[in-house]
Amino acid sequence: MTVLIAEDDRVHSHLLVQRLKAEGIQTTVAYDAMQAVMVASRTLPAAILLDINMPGGTGLEVLKRLKASTKTCNIPVITFSGTIDPNLPTTVRELGAEEFIPKPVEFEKLFLLLCSLIQPATPTARALQEKGMRQ
Amino acid sequence: MQSHESAVSRAALEEQVGGDHQLLEELTDLFCGDYPQLMEQLTAAAANRDYPKAAYAAHTLKGMVGNFGAQAAWDLAQTIECAAKSQAENLLPMSQRLDEELRRVAQGLRALGKGVPQ
Numbered sequence: 001m002t003v004l005i006a007e008d009d010r011v012h013s014h015l016l017v018q019r020l021k022a023e024g025i026q027t028t029v030a031y032d033a034m035q036a037v038m039v040a041s042r043t044l045p046a047a048i049l050l051d052i053n054m055p056g057g058t059g060l061e062v063l064k065r066l067k068a069s070t071k072t073c074n075i076p077v078i079t080f081s082g083t084i085d086p087n088l089p090t091t092v093r094e095l096g097a098e099e100f101i102p103k104p105v106e107f108e109k110l111f112l113l114l115c116s117l118i119q120p121a122t123p124t125a126r127a128l129q130e131k132g133m134r135q
Numbered sequence: 136m137q138s139h140e141s142a143v144s145r146a147a148l149e150e151q152v153g154g155d156h157q158l159l160e161e162l163t164d165l166f167c168g169d170y171p172q173l174m175e176q177l178t179a180a181a182a183n184r185d186y187p188k189a190a191y192a193a194h195t196l197k198g199m200v201g202n203f204g205a206q207a208a209w210d211l212a213q214t215i216e217c218a219a220k221s222q223a224e225n226l227l228p229m230s231q232r233l234d235e236e237l238r239r240v241a242q243g244l245r246a247l248g249k250g251v252p253q
Contacts, residue, residue: 011162
């Protein structure tokens, strides 16, 4: 199970790669919009973490392309951005994203959301699922 | 003038890296390697009144420092991004202030990296 991280900020992408790796989740990284669409289509990841502001086209264009393709339309997409546009969360949901998280991203929140979408068989994810079942 | 240690939030950093100090060092190296180039792009765009490029560079820098809880740098980058989007005239002096603040962030990260137990 692999998660695609589409993020041009190398600090943030490395942070996500290493934190997810520590939780037993494999990742691939795309650093621009075109690469994100190509890698998603080629590798069909379990989920996509998509930054909205990237070079080579915006994350919104990536989201539209992913949701328009029969190959990638069912892959859950979590978007994030540090943008000041208050309409962005609604816009991305209307385009088919599962969720919008403002930057800086709280890893725990992101990981919980990711686990609810892809249910990885990792110890932390199992613990979270058991905790959720008990509540 | 604030000390460079206060340019970043230790608490925010600890939370972001989940207590992984090796990861903190790696992120510091990435930041110190990448921000000067983005700062150059911002300065050039500000000098040439290339507002979309200036806004993009400021936005990216804002995202980078947000990872470290560097509030003053984040605020400055945010101000520049907004100013560039409204095509303000004073981008260059603001960019110079951001450059100084980013140096403090880099120094603060290095200092925190040396100060934490491995």
